[in-house]
Amino acid sequence: MEKMLAAVFHKGDKLGGDIKLEEVDYPYITKSDHVLVEIKACGICGTDLKIMEGGHPANDNTILGHEFAGIVKEIGESVQDLKIGDKVVADPNEKCGYCINCRKGLSNLCEYMASGTTFGIFQDGGFAKFCVVPRSTLFKLPEHIDLTAAALIEPLSCAVHCHNLADVKESDNVVIIGAGPMGLIIESVIRMHPIKRLISIEIDDWRGKKALELGADFFINPETQDVKTEIKRLTNDEGADVIIDAVGISHTFEMATKIWAPGARLICFGQDYNAEAKIKPNDIVRYQRKIIGSYIGYATDFLDAIELIATKKIDVAKLITKVVPLEDLLKTGFKLMKTRKCVKIITTP
Numbered sequence: 001m002e003k004m005l006a007a008v009f010h011k012g013d014k015l016g017g018d019i020k021l022e023e024v025d026y027p028y029i030t031k032s033d034h035v036l037v038e039i040k041a042c043g044i045c046g047t048d049l050k051i052m053e054g055g056h057p058a059n060d061n062t063i064l065g066h067e068f069a070g071i072v073k074e075i076g077e078s079v080q081d082l083k084i085g086d087k088v089v090a091d092p093n094e095k096c097g098y099c100i101n102c103r104k105g106l107s108n109l110c111e112y113m114a115s116g117t118t119f120g121i122f123q124d125g126g127f128a129k130f131c132v133v134p135r136s137t138l139f140k141l142p143e144h145i146d147l148t149a150a151a152l153i154e155p156l157s158c159a160v161h162c163h164n165l166a167d168v169k170e171s172d173n174v175v176i177i178g179a180g181p182m183g184l185i186i187e188s189v190i191r192m193h194p195i196k197r198l199i200s201i202e203i204d205d206w207r208g209k210k211a212l213e214l215g216a217d218f219f220i221n222p223e224t225q226d227v228k229t230e231i232k233r234l235t236n237d238e239g240a241d242v243i244i245d246a247v248g249i250s251h252t253f254e255m256a257t258k259i260w261a262p263g264a265r266l267i268c269f270g271q272d273y274n275a276e277a278k279i280k281p282n283d284i285v286r287y288q289r290k291i292i293g294s295y296i297g298y299a300t301d302f303l304d305a306i307e308l309i310a311t312k313k314i315d316v317a318k319l320i321t322k323v324v325p326l327e328d329l330l331k332t333g334f335k336l337m338k339t340r341k342c343v344k345i346i347t348t349p
Contacts (some may be wrong), residue, residue: 002026007127015054032078041151042126043067066092068126069150087141156305161297172241179207183246191215253277262287
């Protein structure tokens with residue numbers, strides 16, 4: 001049986017584990033509605049780091065990498081609308097289409113998906129040369145699209161979903177807490193529209209400066225500045241109309257509830273399974289504020305993200321810090337991610 005190089009997650013004795021580059025069996029189509037994709041680019045996500053550190057579940061002996069794009073190599077006999085050579089991007093979260101959440105139009109909350117179907121986390125993903133996925137998870141891409149750039153479509157779809165939930169208006173003061181890769185991608189989407197001002201809150205000066213490069217009007221470092229005082233000063237005492245918590249820990253949530261304006265929308269985007277926070281319900285009722293969760297994206301968000309990449313309305317060059325071959329995924333890609341001095345790292349098998 002043919003072999004290929006892949007980055008495989010191995011659970012440790014405690015939470016988390018290790019990722020190793022090793023030779024694995026070449027995948028084959030076993031179901032008529034499945035497609036063999038030749039991976040051309042796959043992004044490293046913060047979730048990949050969390051898996052290693054025990055902050056996110058994953059199946060043992062699984063090929064990681066859930067932000068991937070490539071070319072159709074083989075198709076199952078029931079697949080009629082794709083042909084060999086087509087460019088595709090994967091929605092790594094396989095949905096059933098018939099559970100109550102899917103029926104309600106909340107496919108990103110699919111009950112079947114919640115049981116553990118994500119490619120690159122619970123099923124083999126894109127840190128390899130090939131991957132087999134159901135046709136239902138693939139979006140056909142325009143022929144002219146750059147496949148390295150297309151690796152950003154999955155995270156960009158999550159950012160588009162967040163932006164849509166925030167319902168950003170021209171009169172809004174927007175605050176993004178966290179200028180990590182997702183915080184910066186969300187910023188790039190929001191900056192496509194006119195708003196009053198955009199403020200980035202970030203403890204790392206490199207990331208804060210990157211936020212300014214990408215269009216933030218101001219950067220606040222909460223380790224050296226008082227966030228509440230600075231927000232009042234920068235917004236002329238108005239406060240934040242839209243706050244996106246791209247970190248998701250107790251401290252950042254409570255920080256958001258100290259700077260929100262009457263009528264504000266707080267979008268909880270970042271995830272920490274163990275985070276807990278205190279809040280006064282009257283602060284929501286009396287000032288008619290909203291707290292909204294944003295979890296991955298819908299199919300329509302994928303379509304929007306594809307359009308943004310294909311038309312180059314999002315400047316991908318500013319978001320991709322480095323492209324590394326799969327052989328250097330661990331020693332270069334993951335190492336750079338851990339330094340926090342990057343936006344997106346893309347690997348090419």
